[in-house]
Amino acid sequence: MKTYMRNIALACCAAAFCTVSCSGPSGGRDADAGKKADELLARMTLREKIGQMNQVSGGYGLMDMAAKGEVGSILNCVDPVEINAVQKAAVEQSRLGIPLLVSRDVIHGFRTIFPIPLGQAATFDPAIVERGARVAAVEASASGIRWTFSPMLDVARDPRWGRVAEGSGEDPYLASLMGEAMVRGYQGDSLCSRSSIAACIKHFAGYGAAEGGRDYNSTMISERSLRNTYLPPFKACADAGAATLMTSFNEIDGVPSTGNRWLLKDILRDEWGWEGMVVTDWNSAGEMIAHGFSRDLEHSAEQALNAGVDMDMMSFGFISHMEKLVAEGRVSEDDIDRAVRNILKLKFELGLFDSPYVDVEASAAADYAPEHLEAAYQCALESAVLLKNEGSVLPLDNAGTVLVTGPLADAPYEQMGTWAFDGQKEHVVTPLAALRSRYDVIWEPGLEYSRDTDKSSFARVRAAAAKADAAIVFVGEEAILSGEAHSLSDLCMQGSQSELLRAVHESGKPVVAVVMAGRPLTIERDLENCDAMLYAFHPGTMGGPALADLISGKASPSGKLPMTMLRHAGQAPFYYNHNNTGRPCNGTETLLADIPVGAGQTSLGCTSYYLDTGYGPLFPFGYGLSYASFSYGKPELESFSLERDGILRASVRLENTGDMTATEVVQLYVQDIVGSVVRPVKELRRFERVTLAPGESRAVGFELPVSELAFWNAEMEHVVEPGDFRLWIAGDSASGEPVLFTVR
């Protein structure tokens, strides 16, 4: 009987469901996927439907579950042979032969590892980010993975939060553009191409606002700031066609996202009309019990489904309790059908019914292809931010002998950063290896790893520095210090790294510090102990050659900070696009050392700053130097008075006043001066990478539809309010002279 049913199922599959045409009007999707999903759905038992809604990790008895149709998607299986075996169980043994959706966290590359997403954001180059995601898709899909949990779109304004590494930093516009680029790269021209993988925009929503920067913590976000700041990247990527979305671990104002019907239904479905598939984060349904929102797993499954979740990642609440919940009328079969339809539709769109298996022979052929390494190199090259270059010590084009030191100079695993599960450190080219082909290198690690406090080899480092023309010190964070669950309250260099830098600096030789880290660290004191500093984040597989080329002057740095750099962790959260206080800092603040003993209560003036660190950041958002220098003219506007449906056209003359060809990221910011609710002091609205030869100048033009100046106002309507605006075009968020324009 079972064999008979199976044959029927296979025949049905072949006849009714397996013809994929990707050329429908839906942007490379199988236009009939919804219809096919409905037809299949009509033939499923309740138990089979619930099985599709269950996502299970490798190591949890997958074969048996797949054969019984009790799992719809698997994660964390990357061996193509194993993937095929589980897939075979699902396709050949389960009654309907529905293929599994194979998923994995491919966050910044699969084998070829690109810079961490925060580093990618520093490129301000959506094209290279899209290329990176395409490379990841090609490599991952060749191993049988057709769904990644990326991009992470959480706007993050607190560098204590370890997951700042995984996103694009503090700005919603930058996060939107980087996210859209990744969605395009992963999903390719058509989702059903075998080299496309479905994107998953995460974590919906507000996860980046964890109180105190401590991972998983509660967030207190008003509806207005959620809509103005945290949701726009999700909306942009939903509109860009992201196939799936993941709910977040956190609660907002008391409601965990996985049980938040307002977020998942009212906003995502009803307001945005998004039709993709919603998955929970790992056990985030079950964790609603610890939150104190669900009584038990059964209750959490009820709440998650009713809120709008389609697939349960690893709580097992759906598979264990959903039949009972239906029987008791606590969830409706209509909601289950909605969820299963979304899941099946995606499987049809991906062409899984036609080609469920991975070609094991060919699976590794895509890994580390030369063009993949080239793209990773280019991305690493563009992501490094030059923070200091006193006396133009960089590029080191005249040095013969250089001391290379520091725990990150030859740390291939650390260089890949967080969430690089499938990157292989054997393929990483470290800066030490790359620099050896350019200089006569003296290598003294100084410290074994970033938290190392053993200074016993510092004497050797000092002696080596004395013999070298210059020293390059690679410091920062090991990969484990950032990423999920890895928050820090102190953002200074770990271990004895600052002392190492000081020891090298005392040699009197030119010192270049290169920081590889998962977050913006507080490096003020380290800046004093180097002549130049390159901030490289964790640059990935090709970080070594990219950094060596920047150091030796083959290319000029062009990265810009995607997050404000703080003087002290106590300033967090601190971000450039904040609202103003009624008593903004006016530059006359008195710091601790200057406060007279017995000073009168109000004698310091009453403005908004810290007595110890002052007001400003160490470096503002958008900041980054170059080996060239750029001069900006005054921004010119085509019109100073615009209608609400008009288009703002602005331009600026940019000149390379240096003596090297280099790229500048030209940034356009706008402030809505008076609103029905307070508006940020500045917001990034456009940017462009511009490459100029020495002495070359160019007018850089931008178009900005006035409609993009809309915000959620006092009435919680998304509108452009007429009034006056300031506009800046500059090389970072703290520079430039504003020009005024008016919207009527």
Ligand code: BGC
């Ligand atoms: C993370 C997600 C990730 C998931 C699956 C969770 O712990 O928060 O970002 O995609 O695990 O590995």
